[in-house]
Amino acid sequence: MQDFSDKAIILRVGRFREADLWLRMFTPQHGLLTAFAFGGSRSRKRFLGCLDPFNLVHFGFSRSRSGTYLSLTEGTLLDGHRGLRNAPARLGPAANCMKFFEAVHVEPETSAAGFSLLRDTLDAIEHCETLSPIFPILFRLRVAFEQGYGPCLGTCSQCGKDLKTSVAPSLLVEAGCMICEDCSPGSGRRIAMSRGAVAVLEQVRTEAPLTWGSLSPQGADRRSLYDAADSFVRWHLGLKWEDGRFLRI
Ligand SMILES: [Zn+2]
Numbered sequence: 698m699q700d701f702s703d704k705a706i707i708l709r710v711g712r713f714r715e716a717d718l719w720l721r722m723f724t725p726q727h728g729l730l731t732a733f734a735f736g737g738s739r740s741r742k743r744f745l746g747c748l749d750p751f752n753l754v755h756f757g758f759s760r761s762r763s764g765t766y767l768s769l770t771e772g773t774l775l776d777g778h779r780g781l782r783n784a785p786a787r788l789g790p791a792a793n794c795m796k797f798f799e800a801v802h803v804e805p806e807t808s809a810a811g812f813s814l815l816r817d818t819l820d821a822i823e824h825c826e827t828l829s830p831i832f833p834i835l836f837r838l839r840v841a842f843e844q845g846y847g848p849c850l851g852t853c854s855q856c857g858k859d860l861k862t863s864v865a866p867s868l869l870v871e872a873g874c875m876i877c878e879d880c881s882p883g884s885g886r887r888i889a890m891s892r893g894a895v896a897v898l899e900q901v902r903t904e905a906p907l908t909w910g911s912l913s914p915q916g917a918d919r920r921s922l923y924d925a926a927d928s929f930v931r932w933h934l935g936l937k938w939e940d941g942r943f944l945r946i
Contacts, residue, residue: 699757699770703727706815707752708795712738718748720769721799722756725812728805732758732767747772751781751791751819781823791822793833800936800943801840810843818906825910831919835901835909837926842902846873846933850899853877866890868898870928886932888925894918898925 705722713719718737723729737748747754757770781787795815803811818836822828829835841847852859853866854874860866865878870886875895890898897914914922930936936943 698759700760701727702755702757704775704812705730705754705756706795706812706819707748707750707754708799710748710750720748722754723798723803723808723812723815725809728803728808728811729799730758730767732756732769734769737769744769744772746774746777749777750795751778752776753778753816753819778819778823781819784823787822787828790828790832791819794818794822794836797833797837797936797943798840800945801844801934804844807843811840814839814843814906821906821909825907827910827913829909829912831912831914831922832909834923834926835897835912836906837930838898838922839901839906841926841929841933844934846929847902848874848898850875850895850902853880855880860895861892863892866892866895868925870925870932873929873933886928888921888928890921890925891918894921894925897922 703724703726705724707720707722709721711719716736716739718734719731720734721731734744734748737744752774753776755773755775758767759770760767781791798815822832848868850860853863853876855876856879858877860875860877863877867876867882868888868890869876869882870888872885876882894914897912900912901909931946935946937946
């Protein structure tokens with residue numbers, strides 16, 4: 698018996714008995730879910746082509762009698778991202794974005810927006826003509842921004858100066874805001890950003906992932922964006938990247 702249905706993007710798949718699989722997935726209405734596909738590795742009929750990471754699937758879900766776990770009743774594949782699977786160089790960035798997304802605690806009220814971002818991100822990695830070499834970094838920044846930590850990038854948070862006229866703007870990590878060179882940063886962490894790096898941040902904050910493909914900042918700009926992403930993710934989302942995975946700090 699089916700209790701509810703929802704779209705899902707599959708983040709991870711594991712086997713727990715010979716024929717049974719568990720799936721970690723993200724859904725627009727129920728956020729992050731784990732569900733079992735009993736007999737999933739044998740009976741592919743109910744789940745034809747569905748049970749692989751990156752897939753966008755419409756699943757039926759059933760709650761166990763005790764309410765302690767979910768099982769999948771059936772699935773309809775909506776997008777198997779075949780182009781992504783045929784591009785080995787893009788699988789790494791896609792997997793990195795999914796690992797990060799799984800580690801972030803997405804608030805329930807933002808799960809629909811989070812789902813859209815994840816779907817648009819996979820579409821972008823699959824379809825961008827060129828893929829930005831720092832795409833996963835841009836994705837982390839966007840997720841942090843969408844969780845409510847996005848700085849206002851147009852003006853200095855202290856004096857209101859238009860940062861397009863600022864020669865040395867900075868990002869204040871803890872406060873999550875920008876200041877110009879004339880204002881005092883106070884005691885928190887400050888990252889110097891060029892106007893080019895600020896323009897990248899602005900594009901990542903406001904435009905769809907499909908437009909990020911050609912963003913390829915070099916040198917100091919790239920380092921400051923790495924630094925901004927790492928600092929924001931540590932301070933605001935409580936995560937760090939270590940040994941190939943994201944850990945709670
Ligand atoms: Zn200022």
